[in-house]
Amino acid sequence: MTDALSRGSGDPQRPVVTCNRDGLGLHRRLVRERQPRGPTWALALVHCSPMENVAPARLLCDGTLGALCRWLRAAGHDTTYLAPRRRARRDWPSQGPELLETLKDQDRVLLTRSKRVHALLAQGRAYLVKDDVVFHQILEVGRALGLSLTHHALTRCREDNTLLEPVAVQDVQGRVPRYVAATQSSFVGCPQCGRVYWGATHRDSMMERLLELERMRRGELLPLCP
Numbered sequence: 001m002t003d004a005l006s007r008g009s010g011d012p013q014r015p016v017v018t019c020n021r022d023g024l025g026l027h028r029r030l031v032r033e034r035q036p037r038g039p040t041w042a043l044a045l046v047h048c049s050p051m052e053n054v055a056p057a058r059l060l061c062d063g064t065l066g067a068l069c070r071w072l073r074a075a076g077h078d079t080t081y082l083a084p085r086r087r088a089r090r091d092w093p094s095q096g097p098e099l100l101e102t103l104k105d106q107d108r109v110l111l112t113r114s115k116r117v118h119a120l121l122a123q124g125r126a127y128l129v130k131d132d133v134v135f136h137q138i139l140e141v142g143r144a145l146g147l148s149l150t151h152h153a154l155t156r157c158r159e160d161n162t163l164l165e166p167v168a169v170q171d172v173q174g175r176v177p178r179y180v181a182a183t184q185s186s187f188v189g190c191p192q193c194g195r196v197y198w199g200a201t202h203r204d205s206m207m208e209r210l211l212e213l214e215r216m217r218r219g220e221l222l223p224l225c226p
Contacts, residue, residue: 054151057109060102064113067134068141073161075138075210076152080108080161111141135213142217149214153207154197157190164188164197172196 057077061069063084072079082099099117103110103125110126112118118128127144131137142149155164167189172181175196184198197203215221 054148056152057145057147058107060099060106060108060110062099062110062112062114062117065111065129065137068111068129068137070158071134071138072141072147073156073158074154074206075142075147075149076155077147078156078161080106109145135209139213139216142213149210149217150207153210154203157193157195159195160190160192162190162192165191167196 057079059072059077059079060082061072061079062082066081069079069081080102082102099110099121102108103121108125110117110121111129112121112126113129113132115128118126127141129137129140131140138149141147156162157164165188167187169181169185169187172187172189175194176184176187176198180198180200184200187196187198189196212221
C-alpha cells in the first residue's frame, strides 16, 4: 500500500489526497509529521478535551456488521455481536425479541445495516449504518454517536470483547513464539479465550489507522474521499 499524500503545486501547504482501493484517503505522512517519535500504538490519548465524554460505549452489532464489531472492540468500546441467523430464520419475528431483550437488559445501542430492523427499533436504541466500507463505517459511527476511537484503544480482545489484562513475561512461555518471548517485555492477555497480545507491527498499524480516523472525526485531517 503506497502513501497517497503529496503536495500540490499551487499551494505548498495544501495536501493533495488520492484514494486507495478501500476508499480511505491516506494521511500517514501528515500524521507522522505531527507525532513525536515512538510506537504509534502507545499514543492512545489523543487531544482529549476535558469536556468530551470519552467513556467506552455499549454497543451491539447485528449480523450485518461483523467487521465493524471487531474494529469497535479494537477502539475500546464494549461491543457484542449477534451472529446472523440461517436464511430461513432471518425474519424479524424470530430475531426481534432476542434483540429487544439484549438491548434492554444490557443497555446497548444496536448498530445495523438493515432498514427494516432499524425502523422497528428506532426509539433511540438503534443506529442505521449507511456505508458499506468498514473504515468508513467506523468514522460514520464515531461521528454519529460521538465516540472516541483512540482513548481506550487496544484494551479489549477483538475476538470475545473481554477487557485485556497484563501478563507477566514468564507466563507467556509456550504461548507465543520463542523469538517474541525473548525480545518483547510487555504483554497483555484475554482471561476469557487465552489469547496473548504484544506490541508488533500489526498492532502499530491498527493504532495508526484508528489515530487517523480519530483525527478525521475531529476535523483535524481532510475528510474521506467521495
